Amino acid sequence: MENAHEAVAEHAANAPTAGEYIVHHLTHFNSTGHAQSAVVDFSVINVDTVVFSILMGILGLFVMWRVAKSVTSGVPGRMQAAVEIVLEMVNNQAKGIVHSEESRKFVAPLALTVFIWIFLMNSMDFLPVDLLPSLWQAASGDHHAFLRVVPTADLNGTLGMSIGVLLVCIWYNIKIKGLGGWVHELFTAPFGSHPLLYPINFAMQMIEFLAKTVSHGMRLFGNMYAGELVFMLIALMGAAWAGTATGAFLWIGGVIAGSVWAIFHILIVALQAFIFMMLTLVYIGQAHESH
Secondary structure (H helix, E strand, O other): OHHHHHHHHHHHHHOOOHHHHHHHHOOOOEOOOOOOOOOOOOOOOEHHHHHHHHHHHHHHHHHHHHHHHOOOOOOOOHHHHHHHHHHHHHHHHHHHHOOOHHHHHHHHHHHHHHHHHHHHHHHHHHOOOOHHHHHHHHHHOOOOOOOOOOHHHOHHHHHHHHHHHHHHHHHHHHHHHHHHHHHHHHHHOOOOOOHHHHHHHHHHHHHHHHHHHHHHHHHHHHHHHHHHHHHHHHHHHHHHHHHOOOHHHHHHHHHHHHHHHHHHHHHHHHHHHHHHHHHHHHHHHHHOOOO
16 A cells, blocks of 8 residues: 555656646647747748648548538438538638639639638547547657647648638739739839839738738637647646545536537637638638729
8 A cells, every 4th residue: 555655656756747748738749859949940840730731631621522422412411411501601701702703613612621621620629638649659659759739729830821821812913913913003002103102002012911911820820729728727627636635626627627618619610710711712802802
């Protein structure tokens, strides 16, 4: 009995503190093997973000392919009905924002892809906090191995997607207005075509593009990062039950808080995917309009 108490005490002594636990779970498995120190460092590749983003993309394509393959004209199944609802929603939003029918042939599928892909990446947050990291540590043989499973909780991932949207917007600006027309707009809008206003107009246009791109990625990242952090805090509350006199209450509180937050997080997961999709449509729609 005494040996058992000593073993428990030794395990508790070697266990990470709450701060160490959170820092470890917020560190990516990347190409350098340690945490990114600079805000911008292109030498660091977050391997976990890349892998889980690709896996969720493949999963989304597979699900849509299976639904398309099994579609029926009669009474649809639940999966087909859900996909049809999403398709109709995206198509209606695209019609209301992007008025060019020719452009919608590309933009509407793009918006659908964005919504489903981000929804699946956000949904990785529903997995138990320690499940995949623990499996990865066991498989790699390194009990300190890093792994983050929510790609949209990585600013590198969300800014990468927002930059992709920026490139599409630039493409449509050039396609709709012509290269000369777009360059002319860069220097004459929004304040007018007087030569003295050219530098101010150009600076304002660059600030607008930068602000839209950064806010587009930051909004998704901020919400998913906060959600991931809340799940970690709830996990810590549930894990603290063994070492306290009020342990049973902490464990019950952790279960209740985790369940409530998971239900609420379903709304956040879907809403953030919808917002990112809508902003994608809005920005591409703006590229079709002249100032």
